[in-house]
Amino acid sequence: MTADLANEATDHTQGMERLLQAVQDLSLARSLADVQAIVRTSARELTGCDGASFVLRDNGYCYYADEDAIAPLWKGSRFPMDSCVSGWAMNHRESVVIPDIYNDERVPTDAYRPTFVKSMVMVPIRKLDPIGAIGNYWAFTRQPTDQEVFLLQALADSTSIAMENVALYSELEQRVRDRTLELEKANEEIHKLLITDELTGLNNRRGFYLRTEAALQAAHRQGSTCVLVFLDVDGLKTVNDEQGHDIGDGLLADVAAVLQSTLRQSDVLARVGGDEFCAFIIDPDCNTVRLRERICEGFDRFNDAHDRPYTLSASIGMVQVPVHTAETETVDELLARADELMYEEKKGKPDSRRPA
Structure with a gap:
């Protein structure tokens, strides 16, 4: 008798130590898969059983999410809550001890008959509103001991806490992801505002420099010729003085629209000053004469198709950048050269372009 008591004390101590280890492992779990892996292993080790299953409550069904057993049981299967022992344990919020599955009406014997199972114990995960x-x-055939049922229920109670922690951890992770995405979008928006001209939606001077510097490097790598175009809109001051700045803003927006429709989407296009626009074009076959014609034709088509209180036109300076100088010339140097050429053209025009 003394030896039996000593063995029971030893089993109790070992069971509590294994339970403590399981509780510690569950406290570190960060996903439901982690919880399942810990529970399926610990449940077998706590009682020395031949199989263990992890069941989740799922909209009126018992979902056998995981298992660890000497032969397959029901992993991946769903059964109605009122037709399986796990459902009974959850519905009644208490453990179920069944020494002989063929002598208990709560057992759906047809489902158990193909398996190795002869005896079982089922405990709810969280007795108040069970979740599994x-x-x-x-x-x-055997009678599970009170100690085994106690240990298994203690594991289930710890599992419920771990699952709540996992849900909270997942929610916090999602909040962090959402917040990070919001910050990324905000930063993108701020960056866009920093490099975008508010009136026309084109690049501003800062955006033009950033994109053109990168395009110059790309042109050098690709061995491509590029062209920098500098445009000064004709007659903006007259329109502003005689018709108001709202009309003048409309003129600038129309110029931007014509340039966007005339040039390629890959070209760098910007409003770099009050009435100044620039374009940077990488095109090994770019012909500056034809490019000038395309821009002027774009203005002419717009003027013919739209009834505006002004006529679109611009003075244009173009600098072609040979491939061997694409790496050495700076954007400032190219702008200065194009500005000079534009000014030379502008000097040959009347002092002002009167509104139509």
Whole structure:
């Protein structure tokens, strides 16, 4: 008798130590898969059973999410809550001890007959509003002890806390992801505002420099010729003085629209000053004469198709950048050269372009 008591004390101590280890492992779990892996292993080790299952409550069904057993049980299967032992444990919020599955009406014997199971114990995960159940199974008829049921229920109670922590951790992770995405979008928006001209939606001077510097490097790598175009809109001051700045803003917006429709989407286009626009074009076959014609034709088509209180036109300076100088010339140098050429053209025009 003394030896039996000593063995029971030893089993109790070992069971509590294994339970403590499981509780510690569950406290570190960060996903439901982690919880399932810990529970399916710990449940078997706590009772020395031949199989263990991890069951989740799922909209009126018992979902057998995971298992660890000497032979397949029901992993991946769903059964109605009122037709399986795990459902009974959850519905009644208490453990179920079944020494002989063929002598208990709560057991759906047809589902158990193909398996090795002869005896079992099922405990709910969280007795108040259970969210699942843990089952232990034996391949022979036996009476699970009170100690085994206690240990299994203690594991289930710890599992419920771990699952709540996982849900909270997942929610916090999602909040962090959402917040990070919001910050990224905000930063993108701020960056866009920093490099975008508010009136026309084109690049501003800062954006033009950033994109053109990168395009110059790309042109050098690709061995491509490029062209910098500098445009000064004709007659903006007259329109502003005689018709108001709202009309003048409309003129600038129309110029931007014509340039966007005339040039390619890959070209760098910007409003770099009050009435000044620039374009940087990488094109090995770019012909500056034809490019000038295309821009002027774009203005003419717009003027013919739209009834505006002004006529679109611009003085244009173009600098072609040979491939061997694409790396050495700066954007400032190219702008200065193009500005000079534009000014030379502008000097040959009347002092002002009167509104139509």
